[in-house]
Amino acid sequence: MKIATYNVNGIRSRLPRLLEWLDETKPDVACLQELKCTDDIFPVGEIAGAGYGAVWHGQKGFNGVAILARGCNPEETARGLPGDPDDAHSRYLEAVVDGVTIASIYLPIGNPQPGPKFDYKIAWMERLRHHAADLYAGERPVVLAGDYNVIPQDEDTFSVRAMAGDALTQPESRAAFRTLLAAGWTDAIRARHPAGRFYTFWDYQAGAWARDAGFRIDHLLLSPAAADRLVDAGVDKATRGKEKASDHAPTWIVLR
C-alpha cells in the first residue's frame, strides 16, 4: 500500500501535473494540501477519471486539503482539527482507506515570528498533539501525512543560517514536532533513511531548485501498527523539476 503526500500549490493550476503524477506513480492514497479552491470547484470529475475516489475540504484562495484513494472512496472520519471551534482554516482531513487511518495535514507556516501567526502555528501543533494521542490510543495503523512546515533537524535544510529566523526552524516548532516522535510516532523517511538529503521543498525564488537549496518539511508520521508495516519511503524529486511544478515534491511510503 503506497501512501503519498503532495502539497500541490493550487489544484486547478496543478491538475495536469497531478494527473500525470497519479498515472506514473499510482499511489493507493494521495494526501493533497494547498488546494486553494472552494469545495464546489474541486476537480472531482477529472480525479474520478484518473481512477480515484476523493474527500476534500476546500477554502477560498488558501489552504485546503484532500485525500484520494485509488479504486475506492475514502471513509471520512474527521474534517478540521479538533480543539478550536473558531478555527476556520481548512488544514486537516482524515479518512480510513483499507483499514488504515490517514490524515492530510497542512500545518500553518507561522511567519513572521514572533507574532500571532507563529502563536497560531504552535497552538495548532498542540491541538495536533492531543488529537494524535487519541488516534495513537486506538492502537490501529495511522498515518499522519502532510506539509508540517517544520524542518526537524539542521541536516534537513540546505542552510541553517538562511533559515535561522524562519518559523520552520524555531526551537518551539522543532520541539512540538519532536514531542510527536517522543510520543511514539515514527518519521517514516528517517526510519528508512537515517542520513542524507531528503528535501521535499524548493522555493521558486533565488534559483533554489537549480542550487538544490531545499528543505524537508513534508512528513509521514506512523503509529506503531503502521510503522511495523513500513517497507519503503522516498521523495518523487523529479516531479519538482517539471514545467509548471509545485514548489513541493510528493513524499511517500509503502506499507506491506
Place this chain on the structure above:
DNA sequence: ATGGCCTGTGGGACAGGA
C-alpha cells in the same frame, strides 16, 4: 554576495506562501 517566483483574486496590485 545578492537577488532572482508563483497562485488566487479580480480585473490592479496585493496577500500568502516558506
